[in-house]
Amino acid sequence: MTADWLVCANCAGRVSEGRCPVCRAELARLRQERGPWGTLGSPGALIALLLALAAVAFLVTRPA
Incomplete structure (x- = not known):
């Protein structure tokens, strides 16, 4: 739960x-x-993490 929409x-x-x-x-x-x-539970953070992992995998598997 986030406090973005909670009203005090x-x-x-x-809040x-x-x-x-x-x-x-x-x-x-x-x-x-x-x-x-x-x-890390937020969707934006998970997407950023997946994109970073994909970029690293691409750089590692790229022929020299």
């Missing part, structure tokens, strides 16, 4: 903006749940 009941702002202490606490909790590998 305390300040009525987006991702971190306007109040409740928002900031929720952001910290979400980051702790995801852990260090949480960013």
